Amino acid sequence: MEWNTTSLGRVVPAEIDGKKLTPFAGAFADPRAAAVSSERSDQRAAAAAAPSMRQTLRPIPSRGRPVKLVSGWNDLFDRLELRDGATISFHHHLRDGDRIVLEVVSRLAARGLRGLRIAPTALFPVHEGLLPFIRSGVVARVEGSMYGAIGAACSKGEIPELCVLRSHGGRQRAVQEGELVIDAAFIAAPCADPFGNANGLSGKSACGPLGYALPDSQNARKVAVITDGLVPYPCHHWSIKGANVDYVLEVESIGDSAKIVSGSTKLTRSPTQLLIADMTARFIEAAGIMKEGFSFQAGAGGISLAATVFLAERMRKAGVKASFAHGGATKVLVDLLEEGLLGSIVDLQSFDLDAALSCARDPRHIESDPFSSYGPRSAGCVANMLDVAILGATEVDLDFNVNVNTHSDGLLLHGIGGHTDAASGAGCTIITAPSFRKRIPIVRERVTTLTCPGEVVDVIVTERGIAINPARPDLIERSCRAGLPLVDLPRLMEDVRKITGIPEAPRFKDRPVALIEWRDGTVIDVVRELDL
Amino acid sequence: MSKDLFRAGSRAKSDCSVTYERNGAPLTATVSSSVGSLFGKAIAAAALRVAAEFGVMTGSFTIDDDGALDGTVAARAEASLRLAGFSRIPEAVPAQAPLADAPAAARPANARAASPRGRPRRARLYLPGDQPHLAVNAGLFGADCLVFDLEDAVVAERKFETRILVRRVLEENLMLGNCEIAVRVNPLSGPWGKDDLAEIVKARPHAIVLPKCESAADVENADREISILEEAAGVPAGSIYLMPLIETAAGALNAKEIAKASPRNVALLFGREDFSRDIGAVPVAALPGAESLLARQMIVLAARAARIDPLDSTYADVGDEEGLKASCEEARALGFAGKGVLHPAQIPIVMEAFRPTEEEVMRAEKIVAAFDAAAAEGRGAISVDGAMVDAPVAKKARGILRDYRGAL
Numbered sequence: 028m029e030w031n032t033t034s035l036g037r038v039v040p041a042e043i044d045g046k047k048l049t050p051f052a053g054a055f056a057d058p059r060a061a062a063v064s065s066e067r068s069d070q071r072a073a074a075a076a077a078p079s080m081r082q083t084l085r086p087i088p089s090r091g092r093p094v095k096l097v098s099g100w101n102d103l104f105d106r107l108e109l110r111d112g113a114t115i116s117f118h119h120h121l122r123d124g125d126r127i128v129l130e131v132v133s134r135l136a137a138r139g140l141r142g143l144r145i146a147p148t149a150l151f152p153v154h155e156g157l158l159p160f161i162r163s164g165v166v167a168r169v170e171g172s173m174y175g176a177i178g179a180a181c182s183k184g185e186i187p188e189l190c191v192l193r194s195h196g197g198r199q200r201a202v203q204e205g206e207l208v209i210d211a212a213f214i215a216a217p218c219a220d221p222f223g224n225a226n227g228l229s230g231k232s233a234c235g236p237l238g239y240a241l242p243d244s245q246n247a248r249k250v251a252v253i254t255d256g257l258v259p260y261p262c263h264h265w266s267i268k269g270a271n272v273d274y275v276l277e278v279e280s281i282g283d284s285a286k287i288v289s290g291s292t293k294l295t296r297s298p299t300q301l302l303i304a305d306m307t308a309r310f311i312e313a314a315g316i317m318k319e320g321f322s323f324q325a326g327a328g329g330i331s332l333a334a335t336v337f338l339a340e341r342m343r344k345a346g347v348k349a350s351f352a353h354g355g356a357t358k359v360l361v362d363l364l365e366e367g368l369l370g371s372i373v374d375l376q377s378f379d380l381d382a383a384l385s386c387a388r389d390p391r392h393i394e395s396d397p398f399s400s401y402g403p404r405s406a407g408c409v410a411n412m413l414d415v416a417i418l419g420a421t422e423v424d425l426d427f428n429v430n431v432n433t434h435s436d437g438l439l440l441h442g443i444g445g446h447t448d449a450a451s452g453a454g455c456t457i458i459t460a461p462s463f464r465k466r467i468p469i470v471r472e473r474v475t476t477l478t479c480p481g482e483v484v485d486v487i488v489t490e491r492g493i494a495i496n497p498a499r500p501d502l503i504e505r506s507c508r509a510g511l512p513l514v515d516l517p518r519l520m521e522d523v524r525k526i527t528g529i530p531e532a533p534r535f536k537d538r539p540v541a542l543i544e545w546r547d548g549t550v551i552d553v554v555r556e557l558d559l
Numbered sequence: 560m561s562k563d564l565f566r567a568g569s570r571a572k573s574d575c576s577v578t579y580e581r582n583g584a585p586l587t588a589t590v591s592s593s594v595g596s597l598f599g600k601a602i603a604a605a606a607l608r609v610a611a612e613f614g615v616m617t618g619s620f621t622i623d624d625d626g627a628l629d630g631t632v633a634a635r636a637e638a639s640l641r642l643a644g645f646s647r648i649p650e651a652v653p654a655q656a657p658l659a660d661a662p663a664a665a666r667p668a669n670a671r672a673a674s675p676r677g678r679p680r681r682a683r684l685y686l687p688g689d690q691p692h693l694a695v696n697a698g699l700f701g702a703d704c705l706v707f708d709l710e711d712a713v714v715a716e717r718k719f720e721t722r723i724l725v726r727r728v729l730e731e732n733l734m735l736g737n738c739e740i741a742v743r744v745n746p747l748s749g750p751w752g753k754d755d756l757a758e759i760v761k762a763r764p765h766a767i768v769l770p771k772c773e774s775a776a777d778v779e780n781a782d783r784e785i786s787i788l789e790e791a792a793g794v795p796a797g798s799i800y801l802m803p804l805i806e807t808a809a810g811a812l813n814a815k816e817i818a819k820a821s822p823r824n825v826a827l828l829f830g831r832e833d834f835s836r837d838i839g840a841v842p843v844a845a846l847p848g849a850e851s852l853l854a855r856q857m858i859v860l861a862a863r864a865a866r867i868d869p870l871d872s873t874y875a876d877v878g879d880e881e882g883l884k885a886s887c888e889e890a891r892a893l894g895f896a897g898k899g900v901l902h903p904a905q906i907p908i909v910m911e912a913f914r915p916t917e918e919e920v921m922r923a924e925k926i927v928a929a930f931d932a933a934a935a936e937g938r939g940a941i942s943v944d945g946a947m948v949d950a951p952v953a954k955k956a957r958g959i960l961r962d963y964r965g966a967l
Contacts, residue, residue, distance in 0.1 A: 298903035299696050436596045465573055465626025467594055490699055526695065528629060530597035 172442020223272025230256025
């Protein structure tokens with residue numbers, strides 16, 4: 028295997044399956060830009076030759092109403108004409124309540140298909156049921172976020188082909204550019220009409236937005252909508268446009284609605300998490316970010332949610348309103364919207380029922396999609412409009428590089444989500460993390476896996492103080508003036524090591540099991556097989 | 560459990576269980592841990608170091624771990640060996656030179672800074688002694704005082720291993736910040752109190768909280784006991800403070816004598832739950848604190864007369880911020896100098912409630928300025944706005960400025 032070295036010193040493969048890979052060259056270097064634009068002009072010249080330009084392959088519809096409704100799963104699979112090695116895609120709006128991924132894969136396995144590549148926008152604990160299909164050879168590759176047991180299986184070398192991890196924006200770009208070619212997109216929809224128009228706003232499995240499925244609906248060779256909420260044409264609100272949909276299948280249930288919206292928006296009781304959240308809110312105010320009309324993104328994790336609550340308290344006291352928050356929407360954000368502290372919510376996905384309901388009823392709660400929110404080849408996306416993004420990490424290092432994928436023991440346990448997209452777009456990127464978990468230090472000399480370069484990371488907030496990237500003297504100065512507890516990372520690392528001890532390094536084999544792709548399609552790092 | 564198996568600790572978050580098996584084979588340590596690939600060797604080494612301190616060469620440790628720090632592993636290993644009847648070999652005991660007399664450079668890096676008698680004790684955070692994960696960050700939340708609890712928070716079966724754990728946490732002293740460190744031992748009249756003191760005095764906490772104090776004799780006994788232990792451990796005589804805790808009718812009636820019973824006393828504490836039970840009161844929401852009003856006023860008077868801090872009980876409903884705020888305001892109005900807290904989230908509310916008023920801060924500024932000016936001219940006592948100001952008054956004013964000038 029030939030190798031390249033990225034601009035941050037990571038050694039990554041030069042080629043996989045005969046396809047040349049470009050090493051990461053900087054967050055905004057975009058070394059593939061020239062190639063992409065020439066591909067585009069080529070595509071215009073020879074559209075039919077480009078497999079991703081699916082629209083050109085569809086025959087002009089004949090006169091009258093197309094019949095898209097299929098009679099059952101077998102009817103659907105007969106029409107999809109999937110073969111061994113096909114790439115199938117799914118969205119993750121149904122979260123841990125999803126029934127469709129396992130339903131599709133087990134039915135395709137029963138039909139004798141093997142070597143499938145699955146390209147979900149994310150996987151959840153419920154998808155551990157994929158493991159037997161991975162071990163039996165039905166699934167050969169995962170291109171998408173891997174969570175928990177699936178990621179661990181990948182780390183242990185159990186997935187035969189090389190997997191690819193992309194951010195939400197990076198995945199959208201790969202689909203748009205024809206780099207991730209999807210043979211069939213299975214779009215679970217809480218509400219759909221027989222023509223294929225679909226949304227997630229109503230129906231018994233309502234989940235809020237359905238935007239993650241949008242790029243797949245536009246670019247997959249075949250698109251199937253699976254619904255448990257069939258309504259007459261035209262359904263109201265077309266998150267997914269029927270013009271992009273080939274088939275519609277009605278089923279009893281697409282998911283377990285109790286787990287679709289987990290509803291765990293209770294404020295954390297962990298004193299350490301509360302302390303970090305409080306310091307984060309103090310920093311945002313002290314740094315001058317919290318001013319009239321500002322915007323922010325904070326996830327639904329314990330620290331992020333608490334930071335949002337504390338930030339809102341400061342906004343109330345100071346009489347400041349935010350123009351919008353980007354989510355991952357939660358009840359916390361919905362309450363702020365209704366209180367008038369937020370002008371609007373731009374929402375890629377609802378984390379709880381309150382958010383899903385708000386998205387359905389409140390025009391200020393705007394449904395987004397990965398291209399609009401995070402698209403690397405957009406003319407600017409929602410992330411670019413953010414003044415501050417509050418993100419998490421499994422590790423950070425002395426150069427402010429961030430790992431969100433693996434733990435210090437080398438196990439791949441998390442996807443990237445929107446992390447790198449938000450970090451690259453926002454005016455200020457804050458990473459919140461405890462300085463150690465159990466006895467595992469979070470601040471390392473070098474991150475185990477490099478997901479996000481320190482170039483786009485400005486601030487790291489821990490319970491033992493705030494570290495600010497030396498590239499941001501403006502933030503350092505304002506924080507000093509406000510008397511915030513600043514620390515430098517080498518000192519923090521030493522202090523934490525005195526408490527935890529120094530962990531042993533995990534042992535890896537040479538073989539990469541997953542690529543970590545930067546938003547522009549370059550390879551920023553690899554996850555290697557663990558030597559157990 | 561077989562007579563040759565001795566177990567301490569449990570596999571809880573940031574804790575571990577250590578089982579020592581007595582047998583004739585050369586000593587081994589087997590580790591199963593959620594952080595095993597990163598710290599497996601360190602965990603085994605921590606247990607084996609303790610075995611060396613105890614001169615134990617045979618047998619086997621089985622350690623079931625979920626991210627315990629080395630100090631916790633060592634505490635659990637020590638407890639298992641002591642249950643098996645081993646004791647520490649004397650030369651392994653740390654040097655006995657009185658620390659306070661040693662030059663700063665010669666002190667171990669983890670030596671605790673002294674805690675001034677007159678320091679503020681607004682918020683004191685109670686930490687169940689047997690939950691090591693709570694201790695790790697306890698110093699970060701801004702409490703004036705941390706109280707490691709060996710008494711009510713610890714069940715009888717865990718008293719033995721918990722006092723060892725707390726001793727080790729205090730000895731390591733890695734993360735306790737600038738807090739005053741106190742340990743609530745069990746009552747000395749009961750089965751555990753004396754063993755608690757024997758274990759804990761060695762680790763030199765700033766203070767011992769003495770529960771269920773009912774008479775001056777209770778305090779005098781503790782004072783005597785601590786003096787003997789201080790001498791044996793090479794701790795400077797009289798350096799460990801006492802905080803008698805009054806939580807019975809008899810204790811309240813004897814508050815005056817209790818407050819004056821020992822020069823070690825720095826604070827007089829009130830314990831509301833036990834007090835209510837003791838007097839047979841059934842508290843009602845409409846009259847919050849009514850059952851203990853007289854007792855608390857007696858404690859304030861006794862403590863203030865003895866020039867020590869009267870400190871109010873905890874507020875049990877951790878989620879009720881408004882209730883806590885009201886309770887703090889009431890305590891302050893009665894003359895208390897601080898309150899106990901059960902969760903770090905309560906600390907900012909208590910600190911806010913016990914902060915001086917703007918007028919007090921301005922007056923402190925005036926006092927310090929006048930006192931410094933007078934001192935420069937060689938005068939000691941002066942008067943500010945008609946009130947006499949001497950060194951102790953000036954010192955208190957400086958304390959107020961140190962803590963609050965920046966915040967206004």
